[in-house]
Amino acid sequence: MYNKSNLLLLILFTLTVGLVGWLGYKLTSQQDQQIKMSQITRSELSLDLVQNNIANYLNSKKQQLSEFIDKTPSEIDDNINNNPLIHNVIIFNKAKELIYPDDLSSQKHIIASQWLDSITVEQETSQNQVIRNNWFIWYDQQKEKYIFWQENTNKILLIEINNAMFMAEFIHYLAGQPNRTESAYLQIIDNSGRIFYQWGESDLLNNADFDIQKSLVSPLSGWSLRYYSQIESLSSLSKGLFQIVVIGMLILLSIITFILIKLKQREQLEAQQRLSFINQVSHELKTPLTNIRLHGDLLERSIKENPGNQNARQSITIIQQESERLSRLINNVLNFNKLEKDTLKLHYTKTDFDDLLQQAILPFMPSFEQHNINIEIDNKVLKSVKVDTDVVKQIMGNLLSNIEKYANSSEIIRISSDNGANGNINIIVQDQGNGIPNNVATKVFEPFYRMHSHLTDAAGSGLGLGLARELARLHGGDLTLLKSKQGAKFKISIESKHV
């Protein structure tokens, strides 16, 4: 029965853990996706910015060079001599006659005419808009040369620039850019696939899981701008935190399940104990009742035959004894219930303590005599006390009943009493039976506990000692087991109201 419910609990536990894990995974992967998307958008934006800046830079260079068309020959001479970017300048008129310089070597003249031709081709192929200036690349012995041209109504200007200076200016421009993109690495790749310049966090180059590429404008149209960045999933810190939370939850769940299982086991144990209690009590109730019935019948018969018979007297004594036992048992059960419900009230009455002890012992005397047990009483308590006599009798009765049941091999039961230092009355009851082992010394007070729970063993409810202790405590004292060389030694302590 409880194996099944344990299984159910286990399934519930597994399901909950699974659910928590799945939800956590879903949540983080969703968050990952969001971060990824926002990062891609941000990367593209910042790359666009860099690309635009470079385009603006290159266009401003174009603008600077286009101003050469209005310069005087001496200004151009000066630029060729002193401006590191300007390698050579050639100007033709619309009839393709040389205007600047005055003279060109025939070899250069041929090349310049070819340049003019490539401009014409470009202008013809661009159908819609009229191109007034642009770059083209000229290969001279496998060396690239950037040629800028500009046209107005009567002139065509050609500028052969110093490529290296153009590159140097470009690098200087890139190195001076303040808006260095964070958590990214950028590379400019030239038209032959070489890295031209790079900047940013170089670590990202090797472990980038994401890169975008954009192209540059003329004259660097074959070039590209490459952007490396790392998609940061949840930061390792928050990932670790998440793991800790999940593990913590799992541990918590395990603890709760363990406690639940333990509680259930205890409930089951208690239920079992109650069941055995009912069996015991039924048995207990049955025995005196059988005796009462038997002796009642015998009494009836013997009175019919021979009134004043000695056997009849004995039967009456037995009936009285068994009735006492029955009422004690019933009292125990009732008081136990009352104690559990906190409804037991004490009724103090003024009484003689010697009498009280005698009354408590009296019901057991026939049984003790039968087992040859002597009782030694040493009472030092002042005669008149104010206690709940029923409670005291019940505590004493429960102890003596235990002796009757479990220590009936004793020869002497010693009962001593005195007034304790704190004004309480102390009663010590000692037998000469087998005693109580240390390891169960506290358990004997638990309800339903019996050192041996075989039905065939001595009868008992398992309530006796526990109830006795509760009653003693209720009476402002306690019931404790004292250490003893032989047999069990109990100390009852109860409060006595002033007379």
Place this chain on the structure above:
Amino acid sequence: MVKQMTRLLQTFMALLTLVFFLNTNASDAKKYNPQPKALAFDVALSDVSIMAGSQQKAYLNINITGQPTGTRTKRPQTNIAFVLDKSGSMSGLKMTQAKQALEMAISRLHDNDVASLIVYDDEAKVLWPAATMQNPAQLLNTIKSIGANGSTALFAGVTQGSYEIKKYLDKNKVNRVVLISDGMANVGPSKPHELAELGRALSKQGISVSTIGLGLGYNEDLMAQLAGHSDGNHYFVENADKLANVFDSELGDIFSVVAQDININIMCKGGVKPIRILGRDENIFGQNIKTNFNQIYGNQQRHITLELLIPAGHSGEKMSVADVIIDYNDATIKKQISHNNLVAVTFTDNQEIVEKDKNPLIYNNVNAYQANEMSKQVVDLRDKGDLEGAKKLQSLNISTLSKQVSSSKFPSKLKEQLEQEEQLLDSLDDANWNKARKQVRQKQHSIDTQQVKKDDNN
């Protein structure tokens, strides 16, 4: 009477002009700085007499000699950008030695000198922006903190160095980038001709780049071209422990600069046509040709040799060939000085006279140049793996040069060149061609730049 009066008046005027002229000269002389001129010039034609009747090739040679530094009262101010390769290959002893050499160089600078420090690996970083040397201790600390890793963005390093120089660019300072690298440039433009172009552009701005190739892993063509086209020095340092010596000699050169921004303007006369300047970048505007030296060191002798075509002339006719105007900045007295020379040629029918009047020193220059150019072709062939072709060409080079040595009246310079060419022939077979090639490139560079001063750093 009127005629007499007129003559008298003319004489008087002439006298007046003469006196005035003498006066001006005298007052000019008073203004002269007691320091002698920084440069001495010797402008001459290879052929003073030339065969009449046909177009002839000739060479116009200009020798420039820097005044000995001992006679100068102070050294020029400097504006130096140290550009240090800190790529991974530099780590260890190389970096330690380079730092020590840098520290030594820094300690030799004065308060008014400007210095900057640029390092490069994947990208170039200005570690110490150009500034006067008011706080050398802090710069030395910066040097100490340099570590080595990454790739080699050499072009960017030199570029950033040149931009630091430009912050304090001054014709009266020696403006120089000193580059130290041990590796192949692998980020940015890295072909030798690209670096040559950069050198040319920087030279136009008055900036020279001296290149120090460290170890056996660098690209000597790139380093030599960069230095060659910007009038800087090029050094091959096999072992890092020689770096300090190289820095010392580089600083010695920088401190001994006597003149800067030497502009040579040659205006050809009549039908004379300039062809090219041997081994130098030049600008030809019709009959005018311009070239420039960034600087001349004390005691240094440099020359340019211009190839010309002289038109046919009649025997006995004398013809002006070219007007040479040279101006330069004296590096220490901060004064612009100009020099003017006119050269002429006489046509003759007599071949003996032509031969007698040939200038053997100028032909030495031309022959040395041609031998050097041929040795470059030899290296190219060897690079392509054509060892036999290279040997054959170099043997031809040597035999031509030997003939010239034996027929020259002043063969000492050519003999030196011949020794070098023989060494090259031997080293073609060398097991360690990589090292030999670096030595050859350094020598070729010094002939290209006519560095007469010796730097014995190997």
